[in-house]
Amino acid sequence: MACWLFKSEPDVFGFDDLIAKGAAGEQWDGVRNYQARNNMRAMKVGERGFFYHSNVGKEVVGICEVVAEAHPDSTAEDPKWECVDVKAVARLVTPVTLDDAKAEPRLRDMVLVNNSRLSVQPVSDAEWDVILELAGGTRPL
DNA sequence: GCCAACGTTGGC
DNA sequence: GCCAACGTTGGC
Secondary structure, rough: OOOOEEEEEEHHHHHHHHHOOHHHEEEEOOOOOOOHHHHHOOOOOOOEEEEOOOOOOOEEEEEEEEEEEEEOOOOOOOOOOOOEEEEEEEEEEEEEHHHHHHOHHHHOOOOOHHOOOOOEEOHHHHHHHHHHHHHHOEOOO
């Protein structure tokens, strides 16, 4: 199973906002970037992703799970823009900051470290495990 | 608030 | 199809 990373500004839509949506989750709308859209098209129900807070915090705070595969983004005028639905599943015990990720040699090639502008990113299995290790694991919502 | 990096647009 | 101009993102 592939792993992912979703970026959002907590001022606009943070992890707590996703938690508030409950088990039904929420569509990850607003993406207007082909690379990010293509990443969402590749997602399968049940795959998990990190939830990263950009600008404010600059840290990975939780884990979410895909509950609906890519479909047209209802907030877009052009149906070429698609999005998946995700729900929150767990918090990280300790958020992992961008600085933490940059300081970790095993995350040298992580997209988060190298391409800060991509809002939906693939994460390798190895990177996934390293982030969880740095986070000290997860705790239930 | 600034600016670098990146992606998209549109003129040629 | 190239590339300059422009807009946006996000770290600092």
